[in-house]
Amino acid sequence: MDRTSFRDMNCSVAQALEVLGDWWTLLIVRDAFFGARRFADFEASLGIAKNTLSDRLKHLVDKGVMEKIDAGQTGPRFEYRLTEKGRDLHIVLTALRQWSDKWVYGPGNEPLLVKDKRTGDPVSELRVTDSDGNPLSLRDMFSVAGPGANEETLRMFAPAAKKHRR
């Protein structure tokens, strides 16, 4: 797969994919949310080759999603921990999980449930809402070029025309 072209894309989705690297990356992040910290934790959970895991962890550290910390008391013992940037990926993981629970496994067949500690109820489905918290459907939204748009994005999403493309 040619990743070079992603790097040049003036698109937040493409840039997120550029940072996340490949699917292994996101599963490493998933495991970090579930408490994995040491190289051996990720290796055992993912059944991934050592050199692949090493590459992906280095990539995540380079991109600021994880940090490598020497947590040893009596000698070096390295741990990988999510940064704030990494912890913010829980929304991406939740979106993927909920989509899959609905469309791949189907209701009643979810491998894992994420619940509210206080009530024990499953957390709500993610929804796009307006500033008052009311749900918005695809028809209620439009896309316009933002302040970081390049010429191509401006051509496609001219802010003046407020063209609806969907």
Place this chain on the structure above:
Amino acid sequence: MDRTSFRDMNCSVAQALEVLGDWWTLLIVRDAFFGARRFADFEASLGIAKNTLSDRLKHLVDKGVMEKIDAGQTGPRFEYRLTEKGRDLHIVLTALRQWSDKWVYGPGNEPLLVKDKRTGDPVSELRVTDSDGNPLSLRDMFSVAGPGANEETLRMFAPAAKKHRR
């Protein structure tokens, strides 16, 4: 990358990644949301090799994310359209876009803004909430094995123990 192992994982995130295939897939879905329908539309937008695009579109149709329709009036003219399963991916795309807008481009540098038609305000950031719509932080949630858990998932997320793993 060894995809076989993903297929066997008892995990909604891994299964979502299995369906979404690779990053091109998600960018094809993105373009479909922006109005691309014909093979040439996707080709022009993505700068992708014909055979790669053809593979990925076939994969998306096989997985039920898109459907291939003959929309020709006077002869065959094939279009690719998102199914309901595909349209539901707008949450995944929104999660990736918002994360990237915050952490890669940074506030004030967004290539694209998605707004509420009624008010013209940007849509809100996705948040995980309880059933009453109150935001939940990572500390407010726990994960337990669901009805579709296999033995390995049950070992890791025993529902009886309500063990918190994060």
